Amino acid sequence: MSLQAPEFFAELCLPFHDSTVVGNTYYATPVPGAPLRLRITFTGTIYADTYGGLRLAVVHADQGEIDAVALSFKDHGTFHRRDEAHNTSASAQQRGTFDKYHRPGRPPWEGAVTTGLRDAIEQYTAVWFPGAWAASGPRRATGPTAHKTPAPPVTRSGGRAR
Template identity: 80%
Template sequence: MSLQAPEFFAELCLPFPASTVVGNTYYATPVAGAPLRLRIDFSRTIHADTYGGLRLAVVHPDRGEIDAVVLDFVDHGTFHRRDEARNTLVNSKHYGTFATYRRPGKPPWEGAVTTGLRDAIEQYAAVWFPGAWAEPAPPRTTTGPLPVAPPPKGFGRRSL
C-alpha cells in the first residue's frame, strides 16, 4: 500500500523550492547551484511494513552519502497524542510508529503531529545548508493562516 509520501512531506512544509518526491523519498537541492542534496526517507522498524521515523541524508552526486541521521517519531512526539488517545502500550510495535495498512480514505500516518520533526529537519539543514531555511513555513490551520509575528531567532528551538 502507498505511504502517501507526497502528502506527508507536504505536511512538513519544507521550504525548499527545488524539491520533489519520488516514490516514498523526498529529494531537495536546498542551495541552488551547490552539489549537496538532501534526501529524506521513511525509516523502517524491525516489523514488516512499519515505519518509526525519518532518515535524513546529505548526498553528493560524485561522493555519495556524506552524512545521515534518523529522526525517530517517538523522540519528536509525532504520534504522542494519537497513541495516548488510543492507549497504545509503550512497548508495543504500534507505539510511535505507523504501518502501511490504514483506514479507508485516511493516510497511514493519520494523527501525526509534524512540528517536532520539522524543527529537527530545520536544525539539520542549518548545519549542512546554511541559509537555505530562509523563512519559516506558514502555520497550517483549517481556517487559513493567521498573521503571527515570528519568534526571535533561536527561541523555542530544541537540539537534535
C-alpha cells in the same frame, strides 16, 4: 498500499522549492547550484511494513552520501497524541510508528503531529545548508499555545480596606 509520501512530506511544509518526491523518498537541492542534496526516506522497524521515523541524508552530487541522521517518530512526539488517545502502552510495538495499513480515504500516518520532526529537520539542514531554510520561505505560523496563562497571585493584606 501506498504510504502517501508526497502528502506526508507536504504536511512537513519543508521550504525547499527545488524538491520532488519519488516513490517514498523526498529529494531537495536546498542551495540552488550547490553540489549538496538532501534526501529523506522513511525508516523501517523490525516489523514488516511498519515505519518508525525518517532518515535524512546529505548527498554530494559526485561523492555520494556524506552524512546521515535518523529521526524517530517516538523521540519527536509525532504520534504521541494518537497513541495517548488509543491508550497504546509505552512498550507496544506500534507506539510511535505507523504501518501501510489504514482506513480507506485516510493516510497511513493519520494522527501525526509533524512539528517536532520539522524542527529537527530545520536544525539538521541549518548545519549543511546554512541560510537555505530562511532563503527558501517564511517560517510557518505558530498555532495557538496549549499552555494556560497563570492567574495573577492573590495578595492579602493584614489591614482593613479604608
